[in-house]
Amino acid sequence: MNKRLCMPDAAAAGASAQNENILEVKNLVKWFPIKSSFFKKTIGNVKAVDGVSFNIKRRQTMGLVGESGCGKSTCGRTILRLQEKTSGDVIFDGQDVFALSNDELRKMRPRMQLVFQDPYSSLSPRLPVGEIIGEAVREHKIVPSNEYDEYIRRIMEVCGLPPYYRERYPHEFSGGQRQRICIARALALAPEFIVCDEPVSALDVSIQAQIINLLEQLQDDFGLTYLFISHDLSVVEHISDTVGVMYLGTMVEYAETGQIFANPLNPYTKALFSAIPVPDPSFKLNRIILKGSIPSPANPPKGCKFHTRCEHCMEICKYAVPEWKEVEKGHFCACHLYNDAEANAKASEEMAKARASEIEPVKAEIEL
Amino acid sequence: MAEKKKSSYISGKESRKITRFNRRVTKKLESERADANKDPKLYTTVMKNPQNVVEFDNVCTYFFTDVGVVKAVDGVNFDVPRNSTVGIVGESGCGKSVTSLSLMQLLARPSGQTVGGEIRFNKGDGTAYNIVNTPNAIMEHLRGNNISMIFQEPMTALNPVFRIGAQVDEVTKLHNPEMTDEQVKARTLEMLELVGIANKEGVYNMYPHELSGGMRQRICIAIALACSPTLIIADEPTTALDVTIQAQILELLQDLKDKLNSSIMLITHDLGVVAGMADYVVVMYAGRVIEKGTAEEIFHRPCHPYTIGLMKSKPVVGQKVKKLYNIPGSVPNPVSMPDYCYFRDRCEMCCEQCQGEYPPEIKLSATHFVSCYRYYDEGTVMGYPKSVNVEELL
Numbered sequence A: 001m002n003k004r005l006c007m008p009d010a011a012a013a014g015a016s017a018q019n020e021n022i023l024e025v026k027n028l029v030k031w032f033p034i035k036s037s038f039f040k041k042t043i044g045n046v047k048a049v050d051g052v053s054f055n056i057k058r059r060q061t062m063g064l065v066g067e068s069g070c071g072k073s074t075c076g077r078t079i080l081r082l083q084e085k086t087s088g089d090v091i092f093d094g095q096d097v098f099a100l101s102n103d104e105l106r107k108m109r110p111r112m113q114l115v116f117q118d119p120y121s122s123l124s125p126r127l128p129v130g131e132i133i134g135e136a137v138r139e140h141k142i143v144p145s146n147e148y149d150e151y152i153r154r155i156m157e158v159c160g161l162p163p164y165y166r167e168r169y170p171h172e173f174s175g176g177q178r179q180r181i182c183i184a185r186a187l188a189l190a191p192e193f194i195v196c197d198e199p200v201s202a203l204d205v206s207i208q209a210q211i212i213n214l215l216e217q218l219q220d221d222f223g224l225t226y227l228f229i230s231h232d233l234s235v236v237e238h239i240s241d242t243v244g245v246m247y248l249g250t251m252v253e254y255a256e257t258g259q260i261f262a263n264p265l266n267p268y269t270k271a272l273f274s275a276i277p278v279p280d281p282s283f284k285l286n287r288i289i290l291k292g293s294i295p296s297p298a299n300p301p302k303g304c305k306f307h308t309r310c311e312h313c314m315e316i317c318k319y320a321v322p323e324w325k326e327v328e329k330g331h332f333c334a335c336h337l338y339n340d341a342e343a344n345a346k347a348s349e350e351m352a353k354a355r356a357s358e359i360e361p362v363k364a365e366i367e368l
Numbered sequence B: 001m002a003e004k005k006k007s008s009y010i011s012g013k014e015s016r017k018i019t020r021f022n023r024r025v026t027k028k029l030e031s032e033r034a035d036a037n038k039d040p041k042l043y044t045t046v047m048k049n050p051q052n053v054v055e056f057d058n059v060c061t062y063f064f065t066d067v068g069v070v071k072a073v074d075g076v077n078f079d080v081p082r083n084s085t086v087g088i089v090g091e092s093g094c095g096k097s098v099t100s101l102s103l104m105q106l107l108a109r110p111s112g113q114t115v116g117g118e119i120r121f122n123k124g125d126g127t128a129y130n131i132v133n134t135p136n137a138i139m140e141h142l143r144g145n146n147i148s149m150i151f152q153e154p155m156t157a158l159n160p161v162f163r164i165g166a167q168v169d170e171v172t173k174l175h176n177p178e179m180t181d182e183q184v185k186a187r188t189l190e191m192l193e194l195v196g197i198a199n200k201e202g203v204y205n206m207y208p209h210e211l212s213g214g215m216r217q218r219i220c221i222a223i224a225l226a227c228s229p230t231l232i233i234a235d236e237p238t239t240a241l242d243v244t245i246q247a248q249i250l251e252l253l254q255d256l257k258d259k260l261n262s263s264i265m266l267i268t269h270d271l272g273v274v275a276g277m278a279d280y281v282v283v284m285y286a287g288r289v290i291e292k293g294t295a296e297e298i299f300h301r302p303c304h305p306y307t308i309g310l311m312k313s314k315p316v317v318g319q320k321v322k323k324l325y326n327i328p329g330s331v332p333n334p335v336s337m338p339d340y341c342y343f344r345d346r347c348e349m350c351c352e353q354c355q356g357e358y359p360p361e362i363k364l365s366a367t368h369f370v371s372c373y374r375y376y377d378e379g380t381v382m383g384y385p386k387s388v389n390v391e392e393l394l
Helices: A009-016 A072-079 A102-111 A129-139 A145-158 A163-167 A175-187 A205-222 A233-239 A257-262 A267-274 A341-367 B002-008 B012-034 B096-104 B136-142 B164-175 B181-194 B200-204 B213-225 B243-260 B271-277 B295-300 B305-313
Strands: A021-035 A042-057 A061-065 A087-092 A112-115 A193-197 A225-229 A242-247 A250-256 A325-328 A331-333 B052-065 B068-081 B085-089 B112-122 B128-130 B147-150 B231-235 B263-268 B280-285 B288-294 B361-363 B380-383
Touching (some): A021 A072, A042 A242, A072 A087, A072 A112, A102 A112, A129 A163, A145 A163, A225 A233, A242 A257, A250 A267, B012 B112, B068 B263, B096 B112, B181 B213, B243 B271, B263 B271, B280 B295, B288 B295, B288 B305
Parallel strands (some): A042 A250, B085 B263, B147 B231
Antiparallel strands (some): A325 A331, B052 B068, B052 B112, B112 B128, B361 B380
16 A cells, blocks of 8 residues: 555656656645634635645655744645635646535545654654554554554664554654654654654754764655745755745745755845854854844735845835746845846836825825 | 563652652751751852853753653763853753753752852852852842843743733832832833834733734743843743744844843753844753854854764755655663763764773863764863762752
């Protein structure tokens, strides 16, 4: 049944289709409504994810970085349809995830899994490890019941857990071991795509390295595709093939890892990368210190969302939303600094309109 | 597996024996500390080097738990010189926080006790205290006034039911009872401005939940600095914050240190943060200092296998490696520490001497010390860390 784990050459077969997109996200939007206290009327929206598009190729890792509250986790969860979208499309392996019926979605679930951030709260304290890993395996009938024991043992071995851990409970383990259990739980369903939501941020440096190595090993062995969400840029640089940078619900830059780290285009990306601490005392950081903190996603700034903290802020940034465009080959960025003449004209028009609408209400008041 | 169960199993009789012993020891130590009319000779001391703010001299902090004595800090030696930043690095559970809490006398008492060694604190006016023996009454004047602490979680360090203003006022008022309310408020506003809060009058009347994580950490820093302390202990001040906010806070700390002429003890597990901030680095493992030196020495010439492993296991932007190094195994059980080098079982560079007792501290240069037998012939032997025999405390 479980072809990927039983036949190592399944990975080789997948290699031929390497350039195929396993996941396509198009203009994904997720708003959380804010309800009034009494009538439960919607009085506003928290725009957690506000128009994000990207593709992930099979057997690759995409890193998603950004500050806390920028919508990285919401994006990951919405892709897996753990939350319903507001608009946009998510195409997983040729199928629209949001068009699936409940039965179809259930069949789809084992193919896309999630590893959570906090290994301390994402494991049930009342279930032994074998049950945590095996529950979904039985539920989805991944293997025939006579092979079940052997299968769980093998999954645990692959993730570096000795077989006698099966009867133990999560509280008996350290953070690194628990994260291994979480990964084993996701892997047991033989997924093709795993969303890793900050899998190493709660761990110590030396344990971090173990988990990162395990994730890379599993990717090579089973041909997995990862969406790696993290705010630790050095980890993302190590593990990812492509990187997307998010700010306040929108993606501001997307490129291959080497390209984006060598030549960040967006001022936000530049500031973010310049703030990475380097473990070398003789290396003098040329930090770009951003002023203030991230604005509220319930009431994001008009125009470019980053203009309130940007050091290159122009008049146009305050009114016109920058277009998402390919600045270099394979390097996407949303910033007015890289506008060509056509985009500039369009943005100026938008700015004029936005300004006019700002003045109009004032006029109306005067007339009254 | 059966054997494993046996070693951690404690019978009811043994458990009662341990509890009774713990109660006797902690009661004795507590009563000594509570004695406010103690002879000052017992707790005043002389600094070995008057240029130091704090000298940790073979400090032992043990926790008397029901399963036995946990030696959280066992023979720690290092100095914090004036106007400098000392970074303490290590994995969680290695005793870095307990070291700083021993200095503040903020351990979870009565089970946590500093049972041996000296922590000499230089007050700056010519007097020096041995914190280990200082009674509570004196400690109350030092804490917050001369030594202060910035905690890891700005969300939990502030009281949610008091306004920001009241919480900052409290520190100033407590240590300067002669000041009037107006003066106290003026001082608080000055502090808020110093830590870079633009809307200081507004923030003065706000509650902690109205502020973001970075702002709350600024408030915590304002509280810590309200009395211009000579030593600031920053216990993972930026772990809960984002990279961009982290950069802001670190910049601010560095600035304030120079403005107030203070020293910083920076506790963190992020090697990048230490490299950017610290003048001296202390690396701890399982309750002991395994290597210390200036930041250049530690980062450019790490000597202890653990320090080397720690450096290699962190991915660095711009340096592509195929596979990250990971240190095999895990930290030994804190209740029953081995009598040989604590790192031996995880070490890939073991030599014959490692079979013997715990390695001594070896001096490689004027500032660089390492506890490893691999350097036995390269430097001078400074001495072995001394544990305290808990049986002798009674």
